[in-house]
Amino acid sequence: MGNLPKISDAEWEVMKVIWGLGEATSSEVIESLKGKKLWKKATIKSLISRLLNKEVISFKKFGKEYFYFPLISEEECIKEESECFLRKVFNGSVNEMLVNFIKSDNLTKEDINELKNILDEIKF
Template identity: 55%
Template structure:
């Protein structure tokens, strides 16, 4: 069983900022999101609170300011989310997901060479 918490789509937006700008304050997160979402500061603070409860993040207190930092590794979260997605959408069949991706996306020669190399390495 993984110790990676289940993170909602909105919480992912907060986590991306915290992973990128570690540590950061709630006001920094709010300011960063101003152009890309219509979330009110209260919404952002609620999402931060949910992430704290899930033990995805923690904080250091300096005076009256809280500096948030991640408790979970970004790559591990992505890996866990990928597994969950493949299980949920493709019944665990990564091959079907990969085939669907390849058929529906324009791949460059470089992309194809990279995929071949990765598959050869897995043999």
């Protein structure tokens, strides 16, 4: 890891659509983001171009239509972003991050039980 291109927050929104559909035309991406984002069509097309330039997506052309598809899986990107966040905010310490989140007031009893179950399932 560590060699994936940096994807901006706006580009993430486009990628979520493409990952969700498997492949998508620019019209499908625009339609999916309608109501969620106040972006113009040109903005979304620019984001698609940026993703193409970063080689995060590619395309197949059928007739006049371009079908965009991911070259990098959502799981790879999530892992890379998680590791980057962990390094930047918690100096790479998973323990520090978990303690910080666990001490927050936002955890429900269900969240705590789920965390306990996950920790119990980890084999050392």
